[in-house]
Amino acid sequence: MALKVIGAGPGRTATFSMKFALEHLGLGPCYHMVEVFRNARRNIPLWLDVVDGKPDWDAIFEGYQSVTDNPACVYWRELAEYYPESKIVLTVRDAETWVESCNETINSPRMLASLEGSELMRMLQGTYLRQFGDKIDDPEWMADWYRAYNQEIIDTIPAERLLVFHPKEGWEPLCEFLGVPVPAEPFPRVNSRDELGGASDEQGGLPADPVELENFAGGYVEMLRAKAFG
Structure with a gap:
């Protein structure tokens, strides 16, 4: 199954x-x-192959029609080329608030320290975190990086293939771009602080053990799904 939508x-x-x-x-x-x-246990080794320069996109995205978030967005250019019929959606927000949100969650010392020495951390260091080098604690640099990242996508992807989208715009621009009907339900909203990073506060980060990580994530995503259209 080829990806139809790539979230950059x-x-x-x-x-x-x-x-x-x-x-x-x-x-x-x-x-x-x-x-x-x-x-x-299946997916981290596949992403470590990407880190080692041996990506198998078909294996990674087997059974999926779309993709968003890290680590896949790091490879937006490669995925856009590999799936030439796909459409690209660039979700955006204010650069400074993006940095603040990252610092409270996925880039927080608590989160990163909880994964130190694990295979998951090696995957993150080779994909998402490698983009920042030693600048992850520099808010001004990070905000500039984010603006440049968005601009590069806008300058690279043909306009007819790209939607620059803020979720506050609701269903209409997204549905028009994708050629699908507008649902009756409100656009899903997941509280920005109540995502996976925030939910890990009680245990001081994410589980480094793959089995524990699977159990944690499985229950959490279903809880969020139930809230998304509330």
């Missing part, structure tokens, strides 16, 4: 809401970092 926005740009939206529109399942977690 990095984590903390409403990528969880976008996952649920695409699935609600019949373009699911939608791959997201939580899918890496939910089947960690």
Whole structure:
């Protein structure tokens, strides 16, 4: 199954809401970092192959119609080329608030320290985190990086293939771009602080053990799904 929609926005740009939206529109399942977690023993080795320069995109996205979030968005250019019929959705937000949100969740010292020495951390260092080098604690640099990242996508992907989208716009622009009917339900909204990073506060981060990670993520994504259209 070839991907039909590629979400190019990095984590903390409403990528969880976008996952649920695409699935609600019949373009699911939608791959997201939580899918890496939910089947960690299968998926982390596949992403480590990507890190080692041996990507098998068909294996990674087997059974999925769409993708959003890290680590896949790091490879937006490669995926757009590999799936030439796909459409690209760039979810966006204010650069400074993006940095703040990342610092509270996926880039927080608590989160990263909980994974130190694990295979998951090696995967993150080779995909998502490698983009920032030693600048992850520099808010001004990170905001500039985010603006440049978005602009590069806008400058690279043909306009007819790209939607630059803020979820506050609701269903209409997304549905028009994808050529699907507008649902009666409200656009899914997942509380930005209540995503996977925030939910890990009680245990001080994410489980480094793959089995524990799978159990944690499996229950959490279903809880969020139940809330998304509330």
